[in-house]
Structures are given as C-alpha cells and as structure tokens.
Amino acid sequence: MLCDADLAVLASPPEAYAAYASAVREEYGHVPDEQFTAGRIAVLEQLLALPRLYRLPAVAGTWEPRARANLAAEISLLRARAASGPATPPPAAG
Secondary structure, three states: OHHHHHHHHHHOOOOHHHHHHHHHHHHHHOOHHHHHHHHHHHHHHHHHHHHOOOHHHHHHHHHHHHHHHHHHHHHHHHHHHOOOOOOOOOOOOO
C-alpha cells in the first residue's frame, strides 16, 4: 500500500504531473541539464519496464494507464528538449 501511495503522483492529471516533474527538476537544479535528462529518462524507463506499477487492484486499473501515459509523455518531452540542444547558449569565448 505504501508503494502505491508513493507512486500515486505518477497517475495525476497531466497538469498536476507536469508540476510534479518541474518540482523534481527544481530539486535537482544543481545537476546540469544533460546529466539530469539522461538520469531522469533512465529512471522513467525503468518504471515503464515494470510489469506493474501498482499492487492494489482497487487503484491499479485506473492509475496504471494514466501513470504510464504520464511517464511516456515526460520521456518524449525530455528527449525533444535534449535533441533541441541547450536551453541557453554557452557564454562567448574570449
């Protein structure tokens, strides 16, 4: 039950999940974007690879599809951001 409660945020509505993901990034603000993105994608992919995210049948049927959709959407967003390059240009040399 505690694991399901801990992962409940993954099944939030998309706007709430986006706020959660932003808070995670803020928490790891000291980590450079490239490293954070690679690590976050790895964690999200590990979660998606699990056969089940939730154990309680009462929540699994509703939460599982929403959580997997949120995880997949965040991975897509992170990959798109990584492909577009750094958020800010590097400082000019010299």
